[in-house]
Every structure is written in C-alpha cells, then in structure tokens.
Amino acid sequence: MNSPVTERLRAVYVESRQSLYTYAVSITRQREAAEDAIHRAFQQLLRHDTLPADLRPYVFRCVRNAALDDLRRARVRTDSIFDGASDPAGGVAQPHAFSTAELNQWLHQLSPDERETIILKTYETFTLQEIADLRGVPLATVASWHRRGLAKLKTMMAHEA
C-alpha cells in the first residue's frame, strides 16, 4: 500500500502536470530545463513525511523554486509555452489574428512577475489571492502585476492589429 504522501503528490501531478509544465516553461524558457525542474521538485517533495493541507499551491511553489534555480545557469532560452510557436496559429482557424510566435514574444516582453501572474491566472485557474499566497506577496501587488501585464498585452495587440 502506498503512503498518503505519495498518493497525494501523485494526484496533484496527474491533475496539474500540464499546468506545472506550462508554468515551468514560462519561467525557464527552456522545455528540457522545465522538465528537469518538475522532476527535481517531485523528488524533493517525495522525501517529505508530511505535506501541507493545501498541497497544489505548495507543489507549484516547489516547481517555481526549482525552475528559478535552473534559470540562474546560463543557457540560451527561446522555448515557448505554446505548441508550435513558429506556426501562425498552428494552422487552425483562430478567433484572432495573432500567431503563437507573436503571442510568445509579447508574453516575454512582460516582466517576469507580470508573465507569471498572467500564466497562473489564465491557464492554472488560480485566483489572485492564491497567486499572492503562492508567491508570498500582498494581494494588491499581484493584482497590480496582473492589471499591468494585461494592459501591456492589449497595447501590443492593438499595435499589431
């Protein structure tokens, strides 16, 4: 029989692997490094004897720390969180005129805090309060990063349209 720690972590991984990956790639900008960060984070988490009740944000925080550790090493970083970033809209009809490459480029013109907040809010369906808890900063700060990031994206999209 598996321990509760292993089972709980497995459940979070199965539920959030895509989100964890997107989040890690948005930080490392390198898919291989993002996978290493996720693997390292789970190796460390599995050594714990107890885990916090609200596990999901805790796992995201561990992956973030591992990804930031990787970011400190010098590497060329150009990978996108999107699938087929160089193809215009992946060849599929989109309700907008932007290519994934453009969107990726705009996302990376945001500050790291703005980008992280928008990705967590958009893809991971975290609330701003949960992001504030995850990052250990006040809610107002996260709200400001989110608002500023969206405003910048809107401006860049308006220029392009």
Next chain:
Amino acid sequence: MMNDPEQILRTIRLAAPSAALEQRIQSTFAEAAQSRRKRRPIPVWRWVGWIGATGIAATVIFHATRTITPNPPAAAAPAAIQCEIESRGPLRLLLLEPPARERMPPRFSVSVSTP
C-alpha cells in the same frame, strides 16, 4: 474578433510535457513508494521498550555511582583561636603598679570565634 488577452491566450494550444518526463516521474514515484515500504514506522512497543531500558540503565548507573564514590569526611570543627594581648603605654604602667595587695599584672584575654 476577440480582444481580451486572457481569452486569446486560452485559444492557443499549449506545449505538452514529453513522454520522457512522464517516465521519469513515474519511476520517481515507484522508487519513493519502495523506499517508504522499507522504512516502516517503528511500532509503539519498541519505543516503550527503549524508553524503559534507558530508564533502568540510568537508575543502575546512578546507584552504582553513589556506592562507588566515598562520602567526604566530615569537616573538623574549627578550633577556637585565643589571643592574649599585653597592654602597653600608660595603661601598662597603671597595670604594672596596682595596689600593693595586687602586685600581679592583670592579663587581657580576647576570644574570637572563627567563622
């Protein structure tokens, strides 16, 4: 045409983790489960046994130490110091010339008890 950045971002297909990551994570989970099975929690009776054995050993050592170490000898009562002071100067003359009937000079004796 949509213009909400969040909605636009949601329409784009995201890159997915590779099968290699999946394998690495699954083997990490399997290793963790195996190592957890190896280090099972210590049963309560073993904890109780250890605590009892430690207590008995401590008691035995305490008593053995007490019998081996001899009691220190009782401290001897300090001897009283007696000082005799011979008077000098004018007092000596007075003392040396007592009434005829008492020719013997008196002696002062001061006793100081030691602390």
